[in-house]
């Protein structure tokens with residue numbers, strides 16, 4: 001399938017109101033080289049070192065063995081170690097990202113501490129992230145923005161991310177049970193071929209509203225791992241659910257994650273804000289097919 005490319009908003013970086021308007025209109029911003037490729041590469045190298053040590057990749061960073069699936073047996077030996085990487089969490093605080101989010105939310109930015117790394121093996125078509133909106137998974141405020149950054153160059157064949165421009169204007173959609181990270185999907189049949197996707201380079205960023213429908217493309221490479229991060233942001237005055245303040249998958253405590261870190265300013269930083277912490281609504285995560293008539 002061929003995809004129309006994203007609109008690159010790099011030329012708007014010095015025009016906060018134009019960035020905000022484009023986000024309001026399109027529901028996403030693609031910004032090439034938002035963070036330096038070296039900064040993304042440093043996180044990639046740290047993750048790949050763990051993958052090699054745990055037998056997921058060979059010396060050329062090519063996948064070894066059976067595909068490992070996020071959240072399944074055999075996943076945690078790498079993922080728990082990735083969650084402890086200081087450079088992985090530090091990249092979420094990169095000033096170039098904060099500046100863009102500040103332009104969108106027009107107030108001081110809260111960086112969610114719950115950062116996510118994705119390591120996608122080839123031959124995992126059945127477990128590719130399905131079309132979904134982030135809101136049911138993140139909640140708090142709809143004005144939450146995900147920043148998706150590939151840590152290595154990511155041609156379409158490596159399974160990048162695709163978005164449906166303007167889909168955020170449909171509001172919150174009913175969810176269905178699905179296979180893949182997040183486990184929820186929305187019906188996109190009426191959107192036809194309006195998906196946009198393109199070759200992304202390490203450090204390019206795709207930023208989208210929590211109602212914007214997006215999905216991953218299948219990694220059809222022979223042996224390459226797609227390695228990317230999902231970081232989340234919102235205005236500091238907006239509501240947030242408590243679990244967004246805990247490590248992804250909640251297998252480790254922050255104390256365990258932070259062991260041996262050099263930087264103190266990116267540890268427990270959210271505790272200095274008087275946050276509006278709200279409960280999670282499990283009802284909007286319940287698939288339509290499981291609802292009572």
Ligand SMILES: O=C(O)CCC(=O)C(=O)O
Nearest residue numbers: 118129134146148216230
């Ligand atoms: O990278 C992926 O496969 C999923 C990313 C995603 O859906 C997200 O950032 O919300």
